[in-house]
Amino acid sequence: MDMDGMGAGGMMIGMLIWGLLGLVLLALAIVATIWLIRGLTGRGEPGTSETPDDILRRRYASGELDEDEYLSRRAGLRD
Incomplete structure (x- = not known):
């Protein structure tokens, strides 16, 4: 048993939540980087x-x- 008393199931759910949160943060970082690069280079805006x-x-x-x-x-x- 782990220290919280949640057992293996609770520990797996916690790991899944932290893993999903990490993926969301990674996706946000990628989108922000692309948005910043397009903004600085003036690309990505149609008709400019x-x-x-x-x-x-x-x-x-x-x-x-x-x-x-x-x-x-x-x-x-x-x-």
Whole structure:
């Protein structure tokens, strides 16, 4: 008999609970690590990366570029 008087069955249940708790904590650590890495690298967010064409169109639409400069730069991207 063990010191608590629970017997082998109680000891096995205790080990199972501690084992499950350890697995849950390990899973949480893995998820937190992945979340942190994606947050630091800016990856994992859909639609956050702009292509050069997207940037050029946005700059033209905002009036930062005139039509001639837009067309010239767009032609340069196509080459």
